[in-house]
Amino acid sequence: MASLLYSRLRSRVFCAPERIINVKIVFIGAGNVAVHLSQALQNTGFEIAQVYSRTETSARGLANLLQVPYATSISRIISDASLYIISVSDDAIEPLTGSLELADRLVVHTAGSVPMDVFAGKLDNYGVLYPLQTFSKSSPVDFTGIPMLIEANTPGNLQRLRMIAETISQKVYCASSAERMQLHLAAVFGCNFVNHFYHLSAQIAQQAGFNFDVLSPLILETARKAIASGNPQQMQTGPAARGDRNVMDKHMELLAAHPEWRTIYAMLSESIGKTKK
Amino acid sequence: MASLLYSRLRSRVFCAPERIINVKIVFIGAGNVAVHLSQALQNTGFEIAQVYSRTETSARGLANLLQVPYATSISRIISDASLYIISVSDDAIEPLTGSLELADRLVVHTAGSVPMDVFAGKLDNYGVLYPLQTFSKSSPVDFTGIPMLIEANTPGNLQRLRMIAETISQKVYCASSAERMQLHLAAVFGCNFVNHFYHLSAQIAQQAGFNFDVLSPLILETARKAIASGNPQQMQTGPAARGDRNVMDKHMELLAAHPEWRTIYAMLSESIGKTKK
Numbered sequence: 125m126a127s128l129l130y131s132r133l134r135s136r137v138f139c140a141p142e143r144i145i146n147v148k149i150v151f152i153g154a155g156n157v158a159v160h161l162s163q164a165l166q167n168t169g170f171e172i173a174q175v176y177s178r179t180e181t182s183a184r185g186l187a188n189l190l191q192v193p194y195a196t197s198i199s200r201i202i203s204d205a206s207l208y209i210i211s212v213s214d215d216a217i218e219p220l221t222g223s224l225e226l227a228d229r230l231v232v233h234t235a236g237s238v239p240m241d242v243f244a245g246k247l248d249n250y251g252v253l254y255p256l257q258t259f260s261k262s263s264p265v266d267f268t269g270i271p272m273l274i275e276a277n278t279p280g281n282l283q284r285l286r287m288i289a290e291t292i293s294q295k296v297y298c299a300s301s302a303e304r305m306q307l308h309l310a311a312v313f314g315c316n317f318v319n320h321f322y323h324l325s326a327q328i329a330q331q332a333g334f335n336f337d338v339l340s341p342l343i344l345e346t347a348r349k350a351i352a353s354g355n356p357q358q359m360q361t362g363p364a365a366r367g368d369r370n371v372m373d374k375h376m377e378l379l380a381a382h383p384e385w386r387t388i389y390a391m392l393s394e395s396i397g398k399t400k401k
Numbered sequence: 402m403a404s405l406l407y408s409r410l411r412s413r414v415f416c417a418p419e420r421i422i423n424v425k426i427v428f429i430g431a432g433n434v435a436v437h438l439s440q441a442l443q444n445t446g447f448e449i450a451q452v453y454s455r456t457e458t459s460a461r462g463l464a465n466l467l468q469v470p471y472a473t474s475i476s477r478i479i480s481d482a483s484l485y486i487i488s489v490s491d492d493a494i495e496p497l498t499g500s501l502e503l504a505d506r507l508v509v510h511t512a513g514s515v516p517m518d519v520f521a522g523k524l525d526n527y528g529v530l531y532p533l534q535t536f537s538k539s540s541p542v543d544f545t546g547i548p549m550l551i552e553a554n555t556p557g558n559l560q561r562l563r564m565i566a567e568t569i570s571q572k573v574y575c576a577s578s579a580e581r582m583q584l585h586l587a588a589v590f591g592c593n594f595v596n597h598f599y600h601l602s603a604q605i606a607q608q609a610g611f612n613f614d615v616l617s618p619l620i621l622e623t624a625r626k627a628i629a630s631g632n633p634q635q636m637q638t639g640p641a642a643r644g645d646r647n648v649m650d651k652h653m654e655l656l657a658a659h660p661e662w663r664t665i666y667a668m669l670s671e672s673i674g675k676t677k678k
Binding site for chain 1: 537540572576581594599603610611614620622623624639641643645655673
């Protein structure tokens with residue numbers, strides 16, 4: 125009995141749910157990340173106290189979704205919240221921070237490529253909470269498996285951020301600004317460039333009279349195999365990996381009318397060939 | 402009652418399952434495609450009568466899997482099967498066809514980039530059965546959703562192939578040799594090049610001390626969104642799509658030690674930028 129009580133107490137001290145849930149959060153920005161992150165935090169029980177966006181439509185849209193007040197003027201941002209999450213375009217973070225009067229509140233941004241130091245000298249308590257995922261307003265998001273990269277200016281702030289992040293995600297990692305930017309670059313290769321190749325493949329399939337969905341099973345299987353293997357290089361197939369000059373020449377001929385695609389084909393095939401060696 | 406009988410008869414004539422199942426198949430080649438396609442056909446009830454490969458280990462491996470006889474010499478290939486599926490490397494199809502003595506049997510290959518005419522003048526009944534998927538020996542494959550592209554030298558042979566393909570896949574399409582090669586090229590962009598980008602992103606993440614699996618949710622979501630939208634271009638995100646010169650410059654700096662990745666980054670970003678316009 126005593127040990128059960130102890131373990132309960134220990135778990136309460138460890139997770140401190142009531143302390144976390146009492147965190148009052150203001151969202152500064154109402155873009156894709158803000159829309160999904162704010163809902164995830166609210167669904168976990170956090171109080172989203174206010175939404176700010178200089179664009180009234182965006183501010184009102186997210187505020188309605190969350191059923192909370194909104195502001196469109198920086199001076200109207202409430203000052204008694206305990207966490208301010210800045211989720212605006214990268215370039216807007218620095219100028220915005222200069223205008224905030226938030227004394228010692230904890231302020232974080234959610235950007236992959238903006239160093240934490242953007243806050244240095246302007247705030248006492250700050251950090252970064254970066255979800256490594258691609259967000260669209262229309263698609264619902266389950267944060268449980270999304271890697272959350274956190275960074276803060278003090279161990280105490282890092283611990284606060286970690287506790288908050290762990291309520292919505294099972295994958296919370298500490299990452300320095302340099303590491304986060306490197307991961308953001310990895311995401312450009314693994315997501316943005318990959319999606320552009322989906323687009324190019326859709327265009328090419330269309331020239332044969334087929335819709336993009338003819339490629340769906342192939343695309344899903346390629347992603348599944350790369351992830352299951354943990355090592356995409358091992359899974360590399362195709363003419364460039366086999367060094368099949370004959371097929372590559374035929375493909376280059378087919379691309380004659382599209383010099384850009386042709387250059388991309390040649391460059392990627394060369395890169396795959398080098399990787400295999 | 403009469404109408405029920407008619408509809409049953411009609412359906413039997415249409416699908417003719419007993420006639421199809423009686424098709425006796427020989428697999429010439431024992432690579433990844435042969436391994437999965439032969440199992441799918443056998444599981445549907447077709448008789449795989451023999452496996453041929455000039456490499457004894459491969460021939461025996463697949464023959465054991467299917468519990469059927471195998472041959473390693475072309476002269477030992479049985480001549481009384483009704484369908485011969487050639488699933489060897491592209492370059493090997495033509496020389497192999499010259500050595501086959503199969504009179505009027507139906508012979509097909511499974512290659513994306515080899516025209517059906519490779520058989521012209523050598524055989525009476527021929528065609529192509531191309532599954533648009535990436536196969537690894539180790540991963541089991543469900544053919545139900547895999548697009549099967551078929552082509553044959555006569556309407557009768559096309560119909561026979563269609564009936565066989567439809568027993569394992571719900572997505573059977575007719576495609577000319579030119580269309581099939583175009584789709585194979587689309588597959589290189591949507592699968593082989595995409596997988597190479599997974600590899601590059603894994604390398605970049607590793608430089609920040611992270612394993613490839615940190616990118617898994619992002620990779621799966623990117624594929625899911627592109628497919629759900631049916632139009633990957635609409636789903637394009639990232640610095641190049643936003644024209645965010647600032648972030649792109651930072652990324653180019655990070656890639657300073659990797660001139661090849663840098664060139665790929667610049668070229669892809671330019672291509673994405675053009676697409677957006």
